Amino acid sequence: MDLLIAMRTFVAVVQAGTMNAAAQKLNVTSALVGQRIAALENHLQVRLLNRTTRQHSLTDFGESYLEQCRDILDLVAQSEGKASDQQAQPQxxxxxxxxxxxxxxxxxxxxxxxxxxxxxxxxxxxxxxxxxxxxxxxxxxxxxxxxxxxxxxxxxxxxxxRMMVCASSELLMEHGTPRTPLELERFRAVLFSRTGRRAWRFAKDSEIQKWTPKATITVNSSQAVRVAAKAGMGIAMLPECLVTQDIAAGELVRILADWKSPExxxxxxxxxxxxxxxxxxxxxxxxxxxxxxxxxxxxxxxxx
CATH class of the missing domain: 3.40.190.10 (Periplasmic binding protein-like II)
Incomplete structure (x- = not known):
């Protein structure tokens, strides 16, 4: 038995939660993981894991031995890694x-x-x-x-x-540009299905206003929400990183900029x-x- 390999296997089993998951992480069979744990317990003459058919838990000795294994493996990894870490570039x-x-x-x-x-x-x-x-x-x-x-x-x-509330210029020309969240009532929205129809909350100084959108369309892709908003299908609340270039190009207009949007x-x-x-x-x-x-x-x- 290679003691270091057995220790690594024991730590992997505890971290992964099951022997099957540890086997996938280590790229070995579940049977080999079980053999290594059994060999380690036989070497120590003490049980490390309480096993059932579906799960395991650490014994009292297993808990203390786990920390010792981690310390030993960390020291081994540090000594092995010092040479490569001194190289000019990470690999x-x-x-x-x-x-x-x-x-x-x-x-x-x-x-x-x-x-x-x-x-x-x-x-x-x-x-x-x-x-x-x-x-x-x-x-x-x-x-x-x-x-x-x-x-x-x-x-x-x-x-x-951070999120931004946006709309196409054509939609704003048709319905007007809202100055407060309450003025969103005259609009319909393009919604991202993961957030659904939950209320949009806005803050300005100490005031909070919220609006529950009514959807023109709901989709499960924020990119699709962006495309629908650009097509004038409704206002949208989108990630800042997703719409910055559209706003700069004039394809979308940010509204309620003086109100803090959710983040x-x-x-x-x-x-x-x-x-x-x-x-x-x-x-x-x-x-x-x-x-x-x-x-x-x-x-x-x-x-x-």
Missing amino acids: GRLRIAAPLSFGSEALIPALKSFTDMTPGAEIDVVLSDTNEDLIAGGIDAAFRIGKLEDSTLLQTQLAPY QPMALIYHRDRYRPQRLASFINFARSTFGNHTTKSKGVHLP
């Missing part, structure tokens, strides 16, 4: 997940500067509005929008994900590893410098 594959709109409109254009700085790194980007599981998807880091659930993952807070927190999440590959550490620094909140936080009414 290897980096798998990053991001929401569709943010990923296509903000992340992908910005990645040119990162790849210029790290030519030895290979970037694999996964764009989806469904939050990918980092372990199951083999993902090194993921951008998340919205409130995060409690997790063992680390997170770096970024600038909030959501955004973060980059990644594994809690004491030893972190240089390519991932470089990407975390890149995300913080590129998408971090570099402006002074303004006081006022908070909108969820």
Whole structure:
């Protein structure tokens, strides 16, 4: 038995939650994972996991041994990584997940500067509005929008994900330009199906107004919402990163600019590893410098 491989397998099983998931992560069979755990327990002469047919839990000794394994494996990884970390450029594959709109409109254009700085790194980007599981998807880091659930993952807070209310100039010529959220009553909206018909909330100084939109059309793609808004099918609330160029080109007009639109927190999440590959550490620094909140936080009414 290779003790270090057995330790790595034990830690992977605990992190993944099941032996099958750990086997996928390690690219081995579930049977081999089970054999390694059994061999490790036989070597130690003590049970590490309480097993049932579908799940397992750590024994008391297993909990303390887990921390020892992590410390030992971190030290091994640090000693093995020192030589490569002293090389001029980070090397290897980096798998990053991001929401569709943010990923296509903000992340992908910005990645040119990162790849210029790290030519030895290979970037694999996964764009989806469904939050990918980092372990199951083999993902090194993921951008998340919205409130995060409690997790063992680390997170770096970024600038909030801001929304803008927009309409085509033709629609505004027909119905007039609203000056307050209450004047939206004369409009219909193009809605993103994930947010549905929930009320749009706006703030100005200490005042809050909200409006529940009536839909002309509801679609499951923010890009399609953008196209429908440009075609004059209704007003739309869209991510700032998605409509900036349309507004500059005059294809969309921002309305209610003096009212604060909803925004959501955004973060980059990644594994809690004491030893972190240089390519991932470089990407975390890149995300913080590129998408971090570099402006002074303004006081006022908070909108969820």
